[in-house]
Amino acid sequence: MTMLTGLPPSRLWNFFAQICQIPHPSKREEALRNWIANLATAEKLRLKKDQKGNLLIRKPASAGMESCQPVILQAHLDMVPQANADSGHDFSRDPILPYIDGDWVRARGTTLGADNGIGVAACLAVLTDPTVKHGPLEVLFTVDEEAGMGGAFALQPNWLEGKILINTDAEQDGDIYMGCAGGLEARLNFTLDFEALPEGYQTYQLQLSGLQGGHSGLDIHEDRGNANQVLCRTLFRLQQHFPLKISALNGGTLRNAIPREASAVVALPLSQRAEFAAWCDDEAQRLKQEYRHIDPAVQLTGSPCPQAEQVLTAATQHQLLAGLTAIPNGVIRMSHAIKGVVETSTNLGVIKIDGEQLSAVSFVRSLTDEGRLHLRSVFAAIAALSHAEAVFSGDYSGWAPDPDSSVMQIVRQQHQRLFGHQANIMVIHAGLECGLFKKAYPDLDMVSVGPTIKGAHSPDERVSVSSTERFWQLLTATLAAIPQHQR
Structure with missing residues (x-):
């Protein structure tokens, strides 16, 4: 695990290494959720949990950004438990064993859980890093995404306060997702x-x-x-x-x-x-x-x-x-x-x-x-x-694209500024929770970003180290660029 903590950005990879130590297959996210809740308590952050087990953490704005529009960061806690037949892995108790293979982080004989563990780690890094600039922040961790989106289905109105949501479950560097399939x-x-x-x-x-x-x-x-x-x-x-x-x-x-x-x-x-x-x-x-x-x-x-x-x-x-x-x-x-x-x-x-x-x-x-x-x-x-x-x-139903999305424009501008080329605006043929969030919060302005993850849902799952660093840069730059409330 120590080898991951030397990767940039170190705070994100340190959290991901710890997540790999805690079993969290779909419908068995309790241990990871409790660990995150204890972390939030130690950081003196406000914490709420709903009946389904979704976790909501609120963090005050950085100094001087109190008047910025509130933002919701979102990731799902569960991972797909797939293993090679000869691995003998028990997802209910055994840790994931990641290793570095060039620009990739893989797991030995199992799914890695980068989907959506990297997103969870990024959210935790934002919550605990005092150098990240942001307005009023909510971080939503949902449960049971991979086995039926149970957490997203159960999300109740009036629980979230923000009107902008950044989902961290996309799996291609350089793509900004603004729509997804239904299921x-x-x-x-x-x-x-x-x-x-x-x-x-x-x-x-x-x-x-x-x-x-x-x-x-x-x-x-x-x-x-x-x-x-x-x-x-x-x-x-x-x-x-x-x-x-x-x-x-x-x-x-x-x-x-x-x-x-x-x-x-x-x-x-x-x-x-x-x-x-x-x-x-x-x-x-x-x-x-x-x-x-x-x-x-x-x-x-x-x-x-x-x-x-x-x-x-x-x-x-x-x-x-x-x-x-x-x-x-x-x-x-x-x-x-x-x-x-x-x-x-x-x-x-x-x-x-x-x-x-x-x-x-x-x-x-x-x-x-x-x-x-x-x-x-x-x-x-x-x-x-x-x-x-x-x-x-x-x-x-799916998440219908909104061509007038303001947060999509902000992410696209920051991508151009950071990396010198335009991002691809995409619709993904996969189920993101964003479509279900719209049922309880029809006015949410949403976007989904993430690093490059290949082989998701299989033991060949791997995440690109270099793209994870770019994902972190884009995420933190976007939070810093969220404008003030319109008067």
Whole structure:
């Protein structure tokens, strides 16, 4: 950890190193929240917590800036808990182990938590650094962002006083975000009927692995392999060549992460062992050819495993594989209004069998309400055709761009002054909490900035050191440039 504290800006990196020591996956942010609350108390700052667990800290203005417009800095406390299969990491108790790799900070075998830990560290640095110039300041730390934006959904009116909000959850240096996609969870629940494994069948573990995964919003346009989709497609093809029996099927861990691994327990006649092995080899080579440019490390293996006691009935298996294979995944439509930006997408993030039910959980994103509602209809139709139950939750609209945003103009001017070139004004195909803040605070003037983070929501997550320094410079310069109240 000490190696991070030598990076510039040292105060920010020192806080990030401490954040890495405190487990804080989604829905388990208590320890980090309590640590921040104790820090605020030690700094003699005003502190409030709402029923959901969101934390609000107020700091008086710097000397001479008392008449400036109040600003809200915002970050979310939780991180996505993703680990390599061989890491043995327990996110409920084990610290993140960061290390420096050139201009990047990475983690050993897990997600780093730079999303949004760097933003949290920047907010704490502002709160504790007496040299940072700012007007009246509120810092909002939300909970449960990655697993459903529960903190943002629960934010109550009249809690915040500022009219300007700077979100620190953007992930590209040089970009200023002023809009984002809305979201919707679409869950298909399939009822399963089982029967005893027939005589003369051998059970196999069919494993799909080696995919890079990633963020289901920021990386969806790269057409990376989705382990759940690929394995369902593979099983559908397999049953066309063999009298296949399925006993188990699971893949992915989070709805908003492109799944890297998926597995199934299948059974085939003992007499077809050689044919099955050859088919698996051929299918593995076909997948390597298909994904040679984006996921060249993809692997498909089929190996004997302990005998299953029960398998799906033929009718159940037919309906299940038809429904799962039909689930859309990836980019659905590009935006016609904003060139080069994804408008609508969906990610089949989790497949899980629990008792006599299989749940397939997808996360839909769209810049438009129409795109989101269209996919809702698609999932409802798939459910009707495959005799499944469709359950929709967490439906929220996106953050519509405001071309007249005054804070966006301030950030853009400071970027030009500091770095000598214009920033990109962007709309992001990911879910920022800003869209939900607008429901409780429709008059908020908002912008989102951050350092360059790659591989978010995967163990390949990394944050650029040099861009983090520029992010800090831009953030503090923006706070210093906020004008006085208009009379």
